[in-house]
Amino acid sequence: xxxxLGRYFNLFFITLFxxxxxxxVLAFFFPGDPIFNLTGRPLxxxxxxxxxxxxxxxxxxxxxxxxxxxxxxxSWGISxxxxxxxxxxxxxxxxxxxxxxxxxxxxxxxxxxPLGFWCGLKHHRKTDYTFxxxxxxxxxxxxxxxxxxxILIVSLQLGWLPMSGRLSLLYDIPHYSGFILLDIYxxxxxxxxxxxxxxxxHMILPTLSVAFLATAVFLRTTRRAVVDVLEKDYIAAAQTxxxxxxxxxxRHIMRNALLAVLPLLAVQVSTLVTNVMIVETxxxxxxxxxxxxxxxxxxDYTAIRIGxxxxxxxxxxxxxxxxCLSKVFDxxxxxxx
Amino acid sequence: xxxxxxxxxxxxxxxxGVLVKALDKVSLSICEKEIRALVGESGSGKSLIVLAxxxxxxxxxxxxxxxxxxxxxxxxxxxxxxxQKIMRRDIAVxxxxxxxxxxxxxxxxxxxxxxxxxxxxxxxxxxQRRSEKNQIALAQLTRVGIKDVKxxxxxxxxxxxxxxxxxxxxxxxxxxxxTLLIADDPTRGMETSTKRQILSLCKSLNHNSxxxxxxxxxxxxxxxxxAHSITVLYSGQTVEDGPLESVRRKPFxxxxxxxxxxxxxFRPELHPKSPLTALKGTIPTLQHLPIGCRLGPRCPxxxxxxxxxxxxxxxxxxxxxxxxxxxxEAEENTVDNNEGENL
Numbered sequence: 001x002x003x004x005l006g007r008y009f010n011l012f013f014i015t016l017f018x019x020x021x022x023x024x025v026l027a028f029f030f031p032g033d034p035i036f037n038l039t040g041r042p043l044x045x046x047x048x049x050x051x052x053x054x055x056x057x058x059x060x061x062x063x064x065x066x067x068x069x070x071x072x073x074x075s076w077g078i079s080x081x082x083x084x085x086x087x088x089x090x091x092x093x094x095x096x097x098x099x100x101x102x103x104x105x106x107x108x109x110x111x112x113x114p115l116g117f118w119c120g121l122k123h124h125r126k127t128d129y130t131f132x133x134x135x136x137x138x139x140x141x142x143x144x145x146x147x148x149x150x151i152l153i154v155s156l157q158l159g160w161l162p163m164s165g166r167l168s169l170l171y172d173i174p175h176y177s178g179f180i181l182l183d184i185y186x187x188x189x190x191x192x193x194x195x196x197x198x199x200x201x202h203m204i205l206p207t208l209s210v211a212f213l214a215t216a217v218f219l220r221t222t223r224r225a226v227v228d229v230l231e232k233d234y235i236a237a238a239q240t241x242x243x244x245x246x247x248x249x250x251r252h253i254m255r256n257a258l259l260a261v262l263p264l265l266a267v268q269v270s271t272l273v274t275n276v277m278i279v280e281t282x283x284x285x286x287x288x289x290x291x292x293x294x295x296x297x298x299x300d301y302t303a304i305r306i307g308x309x310x311x312x313x314x315x316x317x318x319x320x321x322x323x324c325l326s327k328v329f330d331x332x333x334x335x336x337x
Numbered sequence: 338x339x340x341x342x343x344x345x346x347x348x349x350x351x352x353x354g355v356l357v358k359a360l361d362k363v364s365l366s367i368c369e370k371e372i373r374a375l376v377g378e379s380g381s382g383k384s385l386i387v388l389a390x391x392x393x394x395x396x397x398x399x400x401x402x403x404x405x406x407x408x409x410x411x412x413x414x415x416x417x418x419x420x421q422k423i424m425r426r427d428i429a430v431x432x433x434x435x436x437x438x439x440x441x442x443x444x445x446x447x448x449x450x451x452x453x454x455x456x457x458x459x460x461x462x463x464x465q466r467r468s469e470k471n472q473i474a475l476a477q478l479t480r481v482g483i484k485d486v487k488x489x490x491x492x493x494x495x496x497x498x499x500x501x502x503x504x505x506x507x508x509x510x511x512x513x514x515x516t517l518l519i520a521d522d523p524t525r526g527m528e529t530s531t532k533r534q535i536l537s538l539c540k541s542l543n544h545n546s547x548x549x550x551x552x553x554x555x556x557x558x559x560x561x562x563x564a565h566s567i568t569v570l571y572s573g574q575t576v577e578d579g580p581l582e583s584v585r586r587k588p589f590x591x592x593x594x595x596x597x598x599x600x601x602x603f604r605p606e607l608h609p610k611s612p613l614t615a616l617k618g619t620i621p622t623l624q625h626l627p628i629g630c631r632l633g634p635r636c637p638x639x640x641x642x643x644x645x646x647x648x649x650x651x652x653x654x655x656x657x658x659x660x661x662x663x664x665x666e667a668e669e670n671t672v673d674n675n676e677g678e679n680l
C-alpha cells in the first residue's frame with residue numbers, strides 16, 4: 001500500500017518535471033524572443049535578479065533552475081497582451097473550471113452509473129438496447145454543436161435560462177474562493193438568495209452539455225463492466241449456493257463492477273477537460289479553457305505556456321489520483337505493486 | 338432411491354443466429370450413496386450439465402428435458418426461491434477452477450459466512466451470529482484439512498495456492514450438509530499428493546456421511562479409484578452408462594473403448610514404448626456438429642446408419658447409444674432396439 005502510494009508520488013513528480021521542462025522549451029519554439037516569451041517583458045524592463053542575469057547570459061540550464069523556482073513561488077510572468085499577472089489570473093479562473101467539471105462529473109456519475117448497472121443486468125433485452133442506442137447517440141453528439149443547440153433552443157427561443165456568463169452583472173459578489181456558489185454563500189450581499197438562484201440558472205446549460213457526453217461514456221463503461229462480471233464463474237458459483245440474486249448483486253456484482261469501472265474513468269479525464277474547455281468558450285464561462293483559447297487567438301505566448309502547464313498538471317494529477325485510488329481499493333491489484 | 342434423475346436433457350444455445358444443441362438428449366441419474374463419474378473430453382459439455390442442474394445457466398439458453406427431477410420434484414417447473422432452497426440445502430457444487438469460482442474482491446471469510454444457511458445458526462442475537470458463523474467456518478475448514486485456517490479466512494483468493502482454494506470450496510460446499518455433491522473436475526491441474534488428498538476426502542465423505550457425489554472429470558485414474566458407476570459423454574451426447582467395472586472391462590460404445598484405451602494405466606498388458614491408441618481428429622466445435630451420432634466422422638465402426646441418432650438401449654443395467662456396439666451380437670442389438678423403443 002505505502003509502496004503503491006510512493007510509486008505514484010514518484011510518477012507524479014517525474015511527469016511534473018517533464019511538463020515544466022516542456023513549458024520552458026516551448027518559449028524557444030514560439031516566435032519572438034525566448035526571454036520575452038518566458039516573462040512577458042523585454043529584457044531591459046526586467047528587474048535585476050539572478051534569474052534575469054542567467055537569462056541575459058544565455059546560461060539556459062541555470063535559467064531553468066531559476067524558472068522552476070519562479071514557478072514555485074508564484075511569479076509566473078505577465079500576459080503579453082493584457083499585462084496582468086498570470087498567477088492571479090489563473091487562480092481566479094481555475095476554480096470556475098473545476099466547479100463546472102466537478103458538477104458535470106457528479107451528474108454524469110449519478111445518472112450514468114446506475115443506468116449502466118440497470119442495462120448491464122438487463123443486457124440483450126429491450127431496455128438495454130434502448131439505452132445503448134440513446135447513449136450511442138449521446139456520445140456521438142459533437143459537444144460544441146450540442147452546446148450551441150441548447151443555447152439556441154433553451155435560451156434564445158424559449159428564454160428559460162441565461163445564455164452565457166456565470167452570474168448576472170447585477171450581483172457584485174466579492175471574490176473569495178473562486179467557487180461561485182461558495183462565494184455567494186459566504187458573502188453578506190443583501191440579495192444573496194437571488195444571486196444564488198441566478199448562479200444556478202447560469203450553471204445549468206454548460207453543466208448539462210458537459211454531463212451529456214460524460215453520462216453516455218459512464219453508462220457504456222459501467223454496462224460493459226457489469227456484463228463482464230455477470231459472466232464470471234464466481235457469480236454462477238454464488239447462484240449454485242442458492243444465494244438470492246439481490247444479495248449476489250450487492251455483495252459481488254456491484255463491488256467488482258465498480259472496481260473495474262474506476263480505472264477506466266481515469267482515461268476519461270482528459271476528454272472531460274477538453275469538453276469543458278470547448279463549452280466554456282461557447283457559453284463564455286469565465287474559466288481556464290475560455291481564457292486559454294482566447295490567449296491562443298491573441299498569440300499571448302506567456303499565457304499559452306502557463307495555461308498548457310496548468311491544464312496538463314490538473315489532468316495528470318486527477319488521472320493519477322483515480323488510478324491510485326483504484327489500486328488502493330482493489331485488493332487484487334495489490335499484488336502487482 | 339434415485340436422488341437426481343435426468344432424462345433427455347437438451348440445451349440449445351444461440352450461436353450466430355442459429356440454435357445449436359450443446360447438449361443433446363443427455364440422460365443421467367444418481368442414486369443415494371452413489372459416486373457417479375461423468376466422463377468426457379474438454380468441450381463435451383460436462384460443465385454445462387453441472388450448470389443446468391444447478392440452475393446457473395444464462396436465461397437466454399433454452400433447456401428442455403423429459404425429466405429433471407430432484408427426489409421426484411421437477412426442477413424445471415419450480416419457482417426461483419424453491420430452487421434456491423434446494424441448492425442451498427441439498428445440492429452443493431464445487432467448480433473446476435476454484436480461483437475463478439471465488440469472488441476476487443471479497444475476503445474468503447466473508448464468502449464462507451455468506452454460504453452458511455440460516456437454519457444452522459441457533460443463537461439469539463444478531464451480534465452473536467458472526468462469531469457463531471466463524472466457529473462453523475473454523476470447524477469446517479479444519480475438517481477438510483486446511484492448516485492455517487485463520488490466515489485462510491483473512492485472505493483474498495489470489496493470496497492462496499490452488500489446493501487450499503479447492504479445499505476451501507469443498508468446505509464451503511459441505512457446510513450446508515448437502516445430500517449430493519457435484520464436483521466439477523475438482524482435481525484439475527493439481528499435483529498428485531493434493532489430488533490424492535481430495536479424492537480420499539470425497540471417498541470418506543461418501544463412506545461416513547452417505548454423501549452422493551457426481552464426479553465430473555476426465556481423469557480416468559481418479560475416477561477408477563472412487564466411482565461406482567460411470568456415464569460417458571461425447572460432444573453433448575451420453576454415449577454409455579453403467580457400473581464402472583463392467584464398462585471398463587467391456588465397453589460397448591466405440592468411444593468408451595477409445596477412452597479407456599487412451600489411459601495407459603488401464604492397460605497392464607501394454608508394452609513399453611508401444612504407441613497409444615487414439616481416435617483420429619478432435620471433438621467437433623459447437624458450430625460444426627455432425628448429424629446423427631456425433632462420433633460418426635471419427636468412429637472406426639461407423640456405417641451408413643450412423644447419420645441417424647441411435648436410441649438408447651439397455652442391457653444388464655447398462656445403457657448405450659450405438660448402432661454397431663462392441664461385444665454385442667447384431668441380433669441382440671436389434672432385439673434391444675425394440676425394447677428401447679418400447680421404453
